[in-house]
Amino acid sequence: MTLRLYDTATRSVRDFVPRESGKVGVYLCGLTVQAPPHIGHLRSGVNYDVLRRWFLHNGYDVTFVRNITDIDDKILDKACEQDRPFWSISYANELILSAAYRSLNVLPPTYEPRATGHVPEMHELITRLIAQGHAYPAMDGSGDVYFDVSSYPAYGELSGQQPDAMRAAEDAPAFAKRDPRDFALWKGHKASEPADASWPSPWGRGRPGWHIECSAMCWRYLGTEFDIHGGGLDLTFPHHENEVAQSKAAGFGFARYWVHHGLLNLGTAKMSKSLGNVIDLAHVTAIGVRPVELRYYLVSPHYRSRIDYSDEALRESAVAYRRIEGFVQRAVERVGRIGAGAPPAAFAAAMDDDLNTSAATAVLHDVLRDGNTALADGDDDATRVALASARAMLDILGVDPLDPGYTGGERGGDLRAVVDALVALALEQRAQARQRKDWASADAVRDQLKHAGVVVEDTSHGPRWTIGEQD
Template identity: 75%
Template structure:
């Protein structure tokens, strides 16, 4: 497998640090509010990376953190008169439910920043002792990383330190260099009292960047394989993570992988801008979570997505063609377990997780399968079904995956609709048996108006949502 490495700006062969094992750290969300679909794209994209590594035979340790202490969370705590941890936890629960609805596998570990303050203290102390960090001399209790002490600063994002603006996370009067960034923030009277921890530098709380470095070290060690996140995190977050970790003597990430953003209009979908669409809004629009997951996989993970309802509906239609084939094939040949992936699909996934090309290969096999079904070629249909299911499994969108049965608005709704449609079809069959063709046609027409298309086959009536045909 080859991956585009942001650090080297080239596609490189993925070779894990430990043969047969792969370690991945994904920057999770800051849970000051519920997730929007731009956030969920990150979960889906890196879930596919993880599934592909598993398919390749790697034993994968996948860490996705929760940032539950942050300036924005504390501002909301003061604004709402509510404990910061209450806000963070409520949004974490919502996030977890959204990931489950999209069939994102649970991480191996999902640490919260607030649970790892001692590890942050250790890392900050190491940086101070090495001369890469310093407590401010203004009595604030702040501790800053010295950007000038790390010669490679700016390498990850491709920026020159001389061109950088001041870091906005502390007063310049407390810093030796305006670009220095906060590792520890001293307690402030404007922030909640319960958002403070004792430290060697006085009561306070961690800065954002030190949190991920400490948690990555705790769960993956001094060096790990892949660090992921959105392109908006390259600077300053990931640049600062790399600087402080390597300055502390840690090899840190061997590959940096960043996904493109999901925009609404010309702007990044952002809670601060108020231009967000969440999973609930998508489901209310008539789009199932499985359709949304397909939509997120249709472009390459590094490509920007310019969101539109029309494009989302087109993706849902495309997925339902796949789903329709699976349903028809199962009716004819029974459930076939996943078999071998087609060569074009494998080549696409090995080429920097090119899901766009992989889906093209998948649709080609679906077309071949439909041709086999039309010809009554059970053997060829079964072979296509096994290959299609294998590809869908890698992408996490197999309609026969039990995970979708628990997804609100997903295939789990099928059982309810099945029962209602089955009742209508029984009435239609009874009408046909007594040769009441008008009544039978009326049932069929009513179902059609509801978006359900009935097709009479040698195996009996079969129904699909209209767009699945």
């Protein structure tokens, strides 16, 4: 494996060399759970799941950490608006997020820490920064603690910004800071905030600033230096810039590679909870697109490319996936359930080229074309080869139709089994009608299934059903 990744810190594609042979530590900035996730958030989980699957396929031992930010200004604002505990809002949205990831067959992380569970580590890190002259308590009695940007000369290098051109950090009043660009590490408790949203600290009761959370959790689960830090492109500044500053100022090596994915836009604007222009999983399923088809839509473009979302584009992608699914189903009927083989060299080369799933998907479609030709020609050996190769690629992309995550099993639950049973019952009723030569009743069953999104095709092996377009 000679993986090359675009590293935001160096603005170049670099050969990936793990810190420790055969092992990879990855930290993905997770969600702030003030609201249910939209599909832009889900893109993040899916993209880094593909990266993780590629490492696993190549024999790496992967420690994958994806955090939950369960306390911040927005969550506390909602708690006050709704007269509800902040942790109740956070946990409810975390459950929705977890269910969405499961439906998209995203592998569970090795660790999924919550910010509120790591306040002691934050205190230790802040204390270290103060002792080393990189942070200071506010002199206004607020209990705030700030990072001193001027004490870290490399500030701005990750995002490529010049400190003199930066605007003030907007996480606390500027008058309490030595420099308007200084950012909060710890926020003193305010009377307007929920009483349970604070912890004792050496600087008085308060709560963590946004940026210190991730540095503390990286340290706790991956040590002072690790391989890859990931997240959306919009997190590069200020969040990741501030993470780098406070972590390296504390003496940590921190992340060796910074990998950022592109944004998912709705119209001309980034999909954002604060803007209210979001498409969630419920909308996707309401327009007749299954989670596996959404995942295919999200993994097909290169992870660094921007996706301009539209219902039409999503439906077109879903139709393309159904053709993939159709080949797998027909091939299994013909030659049996073949396990995944080795992916083609061209697929591996594409994945090693900065995780180029766009080129990798093109290789997949070439194999499917050959597989369909083999099916049509009755060439069982070629069909087996194509099926094994296709399943290897589909597994790495996380969209194998035969994966237990979609068909029912340890990760997928038993929904597919229920659907199979119900469709089988309807097809049995249709078969009985056809035996009676009651063509009207048989056609009615077929039409009802089609209206529900199930397309029935009569084959020499009996009726076959797939998920298709609804009327």
